[in-house]
Amino acid sequence: MPGGQRLDLLDTPAGTERWLVDRGLAPVDTGMQELCASLLRSLREHVRALLAAHVAGLPAPADALAALNGALTRAPAASLLRWDPDRGLYRETAHPVAQIVEHALAVPAADLLTGPDADRLTACCSTPCNRYLLRHGRRHWCSVRCGDRVRAARAYARRTAAAAPHPGGTTTPPDGTRPPRARL
Numbered sequence: 001m002p003g004g005q006r007l008d009l010l011d012t013p014a015g016t017e018r019w020l021v022d023r024g025l026a027p028v029d030t031g032m033q034e035l036c037a038s039l040l041r042s043l044r045e046h047v048r049a050l051l052a053a054h055v056a057g058l059p060a061p062a063d064a065l066a067a068l069n070g071a072l073t074r075a076p077a078a079s080l081l082r083w084d085p086d087r088g089l090y091r092e093t094a095h096p097v098a099q100i101v102e103h104a105l106a107v108p109a110a111d112l113l114t115g116p117d118a119d120r121l122t123a124c125c126s127t128p129c130n131r132y133l134l135r136h137g138r139r140h141w142c143s144v145r146c147g148d149r150v151r152a153a154r155a156y157a158r159r160t161a162a163a164a165p166h167p168g169g170t171t172t173p174p175d176g177t178r179p180p181r182a183r184l
Contacts, residue, residue, distance in 0.1 A: 012037065017031075020100065039101050048132075072107065117134050122134075129141075
């Protein structure tokens with residue numbers, strides 16, 4: 001964000017629920033609690049570690065791999081049988097919100113890291129951005145904002161370098177005019 005501010009869409013239970021609902025990963029009014037939001041934030045950091053290792057061509061960090069595998073096994077495809085003296089046998093997931101959280105990040109991350117697009121994974125080239133993207137064409141940034149930030153930094157560096165004293169003791173005049181560049 002501008003001014004070095006950070007925006008975390010998962011920083012509160014309500015924000016986490018909104019993020020999941022907006023992506024079709026959870027039903028409206030899930031009732032997200034801080035424990036589950038914290039679990040998703042922790043899992044996100046493990047996924048980032050796996051993405052970073054993959055992009056850099058390094059081995060997967062063992063703790064990140066264990067965390068993602070744990071999340072994958074805790075997101076069962078079928079409800080389990082339960083027994084209650086009043087209800088008898090019934091099917092139920094252990095904790096529906098936890099299952100939603102585990103499934104929301106673990107399964108898509110595993111598919112991305114092992115799927116046909118895994119070779120296109122790259123980190124956003126704009127510091128301090130910590131996002132990843134699928135590279136296509138000449139795209140190096142996750143968003144227009146990150147691309148604009150890099151281009152603005154380059155332009156600022158050029159202006160600063162142009163205004164700095166040159167070895168001969170001259171500087172660029174205040175009107176911004178410069179001598180013509182030599183063409184190669």
